[in-house]
Amino acid sequence: MKLLNKSYLRAKNIKLIIFDVDGVLTDGGLYFSDEGMEFKRFNSLDGLGIKLLKQNGIEPAIITARDSQNVAHRMHNLGIEHFYQGQENKVLAFNDLISKLSLQADQVAYMGDDVIDLPVMKKIGLPIAVANAHELVKENSCIVTDKKGGHGAVREACDFILKAQDKYDNTMNEFLN
Secondary structure (H helix, E strand, C coil), X not given: XXXXXXXXXXXXXXXXXXXXXXXXXXCCCCEECCCCCEECCXXXXXXXXXXXXXXXXXXXXXXXXXXXXXXXXXXXHHCCCEEECCCCCHHHHHHHHHHHHCCCHHHEEEEECCHHHHHHHCCCCXXXXXXXXXXXXXXCCCEECCCCXXXXXXXXXXXXXXXXXXXXXXXXXXXXX
């Protein structure tokens, strides 16, 4: 994990983390059957990481430009309550979200992979890019994960935030004892 701009200190204040879907929670591939059904591959490590953040008082949210029933199903399975689909202008959803949750922008992390994510990433406290993100996204992030989107990058970011907030060891001890 590549860390920049006092990212460890910034992570201490995070109360909300927003994820893009395609290229972050998935590998970015769009799979279609002959009948036009869309399929996406999600990583179970990422899913548990999101649940662990939520158990530790860090709210997860989704803002995605695409609109997909299988994404809605996955978010329901993960217990993600704040879920915005079809958001070409992600800043509008971001502003609505922080207003609803009464948060300041510096209390927010955002994990993205492409330039459509930059308008939100430039506003928040902890911008995070996946390893295979567009170069401009990496250049404008405090953290660049070692793992690619859809292959454990989200879990890597979740673990980092839990460690920065001194919640990681207690959380993992629950599984060891």
